[in-house]
Amino acid sequence: GRLENYPVRLFHSPANWSTPPHEYGPGVVNQPWFSEPTFPENLNQRWEIGFHYIATEAIAPIFIGEFGGRQVDQRSREGIWQRRLVDFIKRHDLSFSYWSWNPNSGDTGGILLDDWQTIDSPKQDLLSSTLSNIGSVASATTAALPRSNPPIPTSTPSPAPSPTSSPTPPSEISFTNTGLRVNSLMQSDWQTGFCFSMQVVNRGTTSAGGWGLSFQMNQAEISNSWNGTFIRQGDRYTVIPPEWGQAIQPGQTVDLGFCATKQGANYYPQNVMITPP
Secondary structure, three states: OOOOOOOOOOOOOOOOOOEOOEEEOOOOOOOHHHOOOOOOOOHHHHHHHHHHHHHHOOOOOEEEOEEEOOOOOOOOHHHHHHHHHHHHHHHHOOEEOOOOOOOOOOOOOOOEOOOOOOEOHHHHHHHHHHHHHHOOOOOOOOOOOOOOOOOOOOOOOOOOOOEOOOOOOOEEEEEOOOOEEEEEEEEEEEOOEEEEEEEEEEOOOOOEEOOEEEEEOOOEEEEEEEOOEEEEEOOEEEEEOOHHHOEEOOOOEEEEEEEEEEOOOOOOOEEEEEEOO
16 A cells, blocks of 8 residues: 555566455454445545556556455455455456365355355356356356365465464374374464464275364464364364265365464474364
């Protein structure tokens, strides 16, 4: 923001660039304008002042690099914000990319629901309304349950703090009675928080069911999670997998994880284990 007096000047091929603003609602960053009495009528002016003046003044085209959120209803502030932004995109014929397809983006969710199979129909319907000018849009179909590691985002949506350390290499713990293994990985680690994933894979030859996870974590508070119910007892956590992932077929992987706020230096999750059926 506040870059209007500092334009980018390209001396070679100045037409071959665009401006990619990132726009998020109160589910990611609860900015003051979401609580103003004029909300949501104040949004159009904020977007014009914030980034669209670049297109209005013919400085460069706009490509919205990221936007997204869990709510698309007509009552919540996030849902209203997201619908108004889609209207703004259509009215100005802007290009965009959406965050995200995967459901394990803690702040925004995805176009896929947490079962990694079902399309979030209201969200897909809203986004499909922006595609009416490029021909018919194929109807959404159910995606196949991943049989290998589902993709893991390498960063949280922008705006996000810059990482202060490199991701920790994954560690693996076995539960030999069922053929299950758990790989734990620090996905991202910044000054005030971190995101941590646990991937459970069945390396056996038969279906393994009735499993759970447990781990120890001090000086951190889980802020959001995906693909599991996290139950805290002191500094010990128990994780119950989602119904669709309670029985893991041979070669199949279930991805669980969480993002947390740091409360001290001793925040790293320890002793990640698969609990017996």
